[in-house]
Amino acid sequence: MEVLVILVPLALSLGLAGLLxxxxxxxxxxxxxxxxxxxxxxxxxxxxxxxxxxxxGAARPEPSAPPMKGRDEAVSRR
Numbered sequence: 001m002e003v004l005v006i007l008v009p010l011a012l013s014l015g016l017a018g019l020l021x022x023x024x025x026x027x028x029x030x031x032x033x034x035x036x037x038x039x040x041x042x043x044x045x046x047x048x049x050x051x052x053x054x055x056x057g058a059a060r061p062e063p064s065a066p067p068m069k070g071r072d073e074a075v076s077r078r
Contacts, residue, residue, distance in 0.1 A: 025031070
C-alpha cells in the first residue's frame, strides 16, 4: 500500500503530460491536413520531371548492378 503513494501521483503526472502534449499538438496545427499526405502520393510529379528534363517515354538508364539469379539456377549449380 505504501507504493501507491508513489504510483498514483506518477500516473496522474504522466496522464497530465500526455494531455498537455495532445493539446499542444492541436494548437500547433498537427491535425490540420490529414488527407494531404495520403493524396500527395497519388499525384503525378510532372513538375519534377519537367525541372529535371525527363519526358514521358524517355529512355531510362540501365541499372548498374547485374540482375539477381533465380532460385533454380542457384540450386542447379550444387
